[in-house]
Amino acid sequence: MLDIAIMLEGQNGLTWPRWQKISRLVEEAGFVGLYRSDHFTNANPPDKESLELWVSLTWLAANTTRIEFGPLVSPISFRHPALTARMAAAVDDLSGGRLTLGLGAGWQEREHNLFGFDLMKPVERFNRFEEGLQVVTRLLRSDVPVSFDGKYFQLREALLLPRPQRRNGPRILIGGIGSKRTLPLAARYADEWNCIFLTPQTFSTLNARLDDLLKIEGRDSKSVRRSMMTGCTFGKSDAALQQKLESRGKRFDQLRQNGVIVGTPNQVQEQLRELEQFGVQRVMLQWLDLDDLDGLEALAKSVL
DSSP states (O other): OEEEEEETTTTTTTTTHHHHHHHHHHHHOOEEEOOOOSSSSSSSSSSSOOHHHHHHHHHHHHHHHOOOOEESSEETTTTTTHHHHHHHHHHHHHHHHHHHEEEEEOOOOHHHOOOOOOOHHHHHHHHHHHHHHHHHHHHHHHHEEEEESSSSOEEEEEEEESOOOOTTSEEEEEEETTTTTTHHHHHHHHSEEEEEEEOOHHHHHHHHHHHHHHHHHHHOOOGGGEEEEEEEEEOOOOHHHHHHHHHTOOOHHHHHEEEEEEEEEHHHHHHHHHHHHHHHEEEEOOOOOTOHHHHHHHHHHHHH
């Protein structure tokens, strides 16, 4: 059965009151999880409020009891992997083992320039990302001190204490759709692969590629969960849907071609069933209007 979760863009005006209201609604409504981006700013002005990711997840861990959660995704480019591993282990323990640690290489140039982080060119960026994955996974999974001598990161007999309560720490999620670097890294390090904005057909192609890569790594294909984060434009009725499409300057067919879930309850249900038939196990629906709690509750009643 397809798991349905909600995803928020943290840089899109997320504040404590909005985060707290949405978190409680997501838990009470029955969604399986709540995920959010990890950004300082939007890719283009204007800048909006952006609640700090790990602080917000700490609150979530302590103030919910059921939902799974995590970053989609936390970049190695502006978060040192040793600190990320420490924070993730602590937040996972606080939540009773509900965190999924989403990791990425980083991509948004503007926030890196504004805050003084080196994004690097793509080849170097992904080389650094792989080193970061090695640091995170070794620290989380090793009960003995870890040494690592990389180009970008170094460890000298480092031991993560206290040890994670969950064996090997939180699940590792790798997000992205690149077949040359991202998928091989997912096959090597991830417990979950998360793709974004794909049609069912394109997902199926990349999913088969991941199966092949997992076989090369000697891993069971069932050991890696397949999830997708995609946009969601939902209307309780045809009129409500049309109003939302017009307010965003989008067309139904245009959104569908880009892999977005769009429609009235019956249309959304049909699109979700199609994703499930093609092998998606969990979908994170991107909810852009952070104040539309009524719409989010109506969505829950339609798809859960």
